[in-house]
Amino acid sequence: MIPMLAVLRIERPPRRVLRLWLPLFLFWLLALPIAVVALPVVALVLLVLRRNPLRLFAAYWNLLNGISGTHVEMRKPRASVYVHVY
Amino acid sequence: MSENRRRILEMLANGRITADEAERLLTALDNGPAIDAPAARSFGASKYLRILVEREPERAGDERTKVNIRVPLQLLRAGVRLKSLLPDEARDQLNEALREKGVDFDVNQFKAENLDELLENMNDLTIDIDKKSRKAKVRVFCE
Numbered sequence: 112m113i114p115m116l117a118v119l120r121i122e123r124p125p126r127r128v129l130r131l132w133l134p135l136f137l138f139w140l141l142a143l144p145i146a147v148v149a150l151p152v153v154a155l156v157l158l159v160l161r162r163n164p165l166r167l168f169a170a171y172w173n174l175l176n177g178i179s180g181t182h183v184e185m186r187k188p189r190a191s192v193y194v195h196v197y
Numbered sequence: 198m199s200e201n202r203r204r205i206l207e208m209l210a211n212g213r214i215t216a217d218e219a220e221r222l223l224t225a226l227d228n229g230p231a232i233d234a235p236a237a238r239s240f241g242a243s244k245y246l247r248i249l250v251e252r253e254p255e256r257a258g259d260e261r262t263k264v265n266i267r268v269p270l271q272l273l274r275a276g277v278r279l280k281s282l283l284p285d286e287a288r289d290q291l292n293e294a295l296r297e298k299g300v301d302f303d304v305n306q307f308k309a310e311n312l313d314e315l316l317e318n319m320n321d322l323t324i325d326i327d328k329k330s331r332k333a334k335v336r337v338f339c340e
Contacts, residue, residue: 162282166282167282170275170278170279170282171279173271173274173275173278174272174275174276174279176271176275177269177271177272177273177274177275177276178269178272179269180244180245180267180269181267181268181269181272182265182266182267183265183266183267184263184264184265184266185262185263185264185265186260186262186263186264187260187262188254188255188256188259188260188262
């Protein structure tokens with residue numbers, strides 16, 4: 112499944128903590144009409160460059176689907192970063 | 198047939214080991230404890246690659262630096278597949294850049310099936326780093 116939500120948390124005590132919930136599904140909704148227009152153009156360019164557009168789109172789709180579940184967390188004495196993609 | 202036995206026979210079939218070496222390994226397997234390659238079995242069902250880093254603090258009393266990264270294996274596989282779609286010139290440039298950084302690695306030789314083998318061999322790998330008296334431990338495993 113494509114990533115729907117990303118959570119970002121940056122802590123730098125004693126300063127304020129930054130917490131962001133990024134609703135990625137909204138981005139996909141906005142990107143969909145652009146993709147519908149852009150994909151045939153991109154496919155044409157790829158055909159001119161003798162690249163298989165279906166293989167490339169499939170690879171990017173797999174890459175996009177693979178992002179879900181990514182988790183990055185780093186804790187240092189004076190800072191910490193947390194990123195999770197749902 | 199156990200997973201270990203199958204892997205030995207595969208290595209023999211691929212010519213990576215000789216018949217004598219295969220025989221010694223099979224004998225050792227028969228005489229050894231009954232460990233039916235739990236890491237390999239668990240790797241098959243694994244979905245994520247986990248990298249844990251723990252480093253001692255710079256100053257006494259500080260907390261340890263901890264890094265916890267979980268990467269979906271699907272993402273790694275998709276990335277390797279995407280590599281095959283890169284133009285030849287881009288791959289050559291990538292190889293050149295890696296060489297400049299001291300990494301003698303040919304991207305053209307790396308295939309999607311190699312990734313599973315690489316991850317399987319790296320599964321539950323622990324590296325202890327001792328740099329300028331600050332010790333760090335890196336652990337890589339699949340889950």
